[in-house]
Amino acid sequence: MTKRRVLLTGGSGLLAINWACALREGWDVVLGTHLHSVDLKGVASCRLDLDDPARLESQIEQLAPDLIVNAAGLTNVDRCEADPALANLVNAELARNVAIVAARIGTGLIHISTDHLFAGDQALGSEEDVPCPLNQYARSKLLGEALVQEAGSRVLVVRTNFFGWGHAGRQSFSDWIIYSLRAGKTIPLFDDVHFTPILADVLALTAHDLAARGAAGIFNIAGDQRVSKYEFGCRLAKRFGLPEDLIRRSQMDGVQLRAPRPNDMSLTTAKTRRYLGTSLGSLDEYFEALHIQEQQGRRLELLAAVENE
Numbered sequence: 164m165t166k167r168r169v170l171l172t173g174g175s176g177l178l179a180i181n182w183a184c185a186l187r188e189g190w191d192v193v194l195g196t197h198l199h200s201v202d203l204k205g206v207a208s209c210r211l212d213l214d215d216p217a218r219l220e221s222q223i224e225q226l227a228p229d230l231i232v233n234a235a236g237l238t239n240v241d242r243c244e245a246d247p248a249l250a251n252l253v254n255a256e257l258a259r260n261v262a263i264v265a266a267r268i269g270t271g272l273i274h275i276s277t278d279h280l281f282a283g284d285q286a287l288g289s290e291e292d293v294p295c296p297l298n299q300y301a302r303s304k305l306l307g308e309a310l311v312q313e314a315g316s317r318v319l320v321v322r323t324n325f326f327g328w329g330h331a332g333r334q335s336f337s338d339w340i341i342y343s344l345r346a347g348k349t350i351p352l353f354d355d356v357h358f359t360p361i362l363a364d365v366l367a368l369t370a371h372d373l374a375a376r377g378a379a380g381i382f383n384i385a386g387d388q389r390v391s392k393y394e395f396g397c398r399l400a401k402r403f404g405l406p407e408d409l410i411r412r413s414q415m416d417g418v419q420l421r422a423p424r425p426n427d428m429s430l431t432t433a434k435t436r437r438y439l440g441t442s443l444g445s446l447d448e449y450f451e452a453l454h455i456q457e458q459q460g461r462r463l464e465l466l467a468a469v470e471n472e
């Protein structure tokens with residue numbers, strides 16, 4: 164039986180390369196790239212011109228995907244603050260271009276949004292809560308959500324925060340902690356910033372599950388446990404047998420940041436769990452899976468997967 168094809172934009176990104184690994188056995192995965200090329204076993208890749216709607220339409224038509232995942236984004240929060248026009252272009256206008264093509268060719272679209280949309284004064288935000296973006300990254304992602312939903316009705320918008328193994332040019336939060344502690348470096352981690360991170364693989368599989376059941380609109384796909392960045396680091400260190408005493412408890416309040424950031428980004432996954440009738444797993448299960456991935460070679464495979472200029 165021929166496999167169904169999933170096309171990811173932002174193909175050289177942290178999420179897309181892990182998504183590809185999670186799905187490559189059961190799906191024909193194509194990574195759509197921009198400046199950086201990708202070389203991953205069992206996964207195809209090709210350049211996509213997200214900024215040229217006519218070209219993009221013919222490129223995607225030729226690929227004939229059964230599902231599209233828009234994982235392209237300008238993710239550096241300070242860069243978005245410094246260049247609001249670029250943030251809006253990448254996080255909103257290019258997302259709209261992808262959504263318009265998906266609607267025209269009748270393909271389902273999963274659009275990756277963020278957990279960064281709220282003021283951060285409340286825990287466990289739901290899909291119905293009114294966003295209150297604090298910075299340009301969040302404003303551009305919120306605009307992106309609106310534009311993709313305007314462009315097509317079969318769009319699943321996923322609010323999330325994830326971790327997994329990165330590549331040489333893009334460290335994840337968990338990479339930074341693991342590599343720093345392995346090098347014997349002391350690191351500060353905020354105990355006044357809370358989030359609900361999920362392993363990238365679990366995010367990918369859950370999003371596919373929702374899409375297969377026809378879910379559309381906004382869904383939170385996050386971890387079921389709300390933790391501070393400090394607690395995340397300590398529990399990760401423990402699972403990887405790394406020295407927790409190198410982690411220094413610190414606070415975001417009082418730190419001068421170019422872009423203001425929310426103290427609480429945690430999301431409730433109640434709607435997603437109700438829809439799927441299952442939990443999304445615990446942080447300890449994610450850390451265990453991350454550890455197994457490293458033993459099975461995922462860390463080294465991804466480290467070298469993206470061309471690094």
Ligand SMILES: NC(=O)c1ccc[n+]([C@@H]2O[C@H](COP(=O)([O-])OP(=O)(O)OC[C@H]3O[C@@H](n4cnc5c(N)ncnc54)[C@H](OP(=O)(O)O)[C@@H]3O)[C@@H](O)[C@H]2O)c1
Nearest residue numbers: 173174175176177178197198199235236238277323324325
């Ligand atoms: N990382 C997180 O913890 C996190 C949390 C919540 C939500 N998200 C969302 O998840 C998605 C994926 O994040 P990520 O961390 O995987 O991102 P990433 O590692 O920063 O990768 C971003 C990807 O977008 C591509 N891209 C950037 N500008 C582009 C442009 N003008 N045209 C086409 N492609 C472009 C990049 O390609 P080139 O490098 O080749 O330009 C890269 O493949 C984003 O939408 C992000 O907002 C991320």
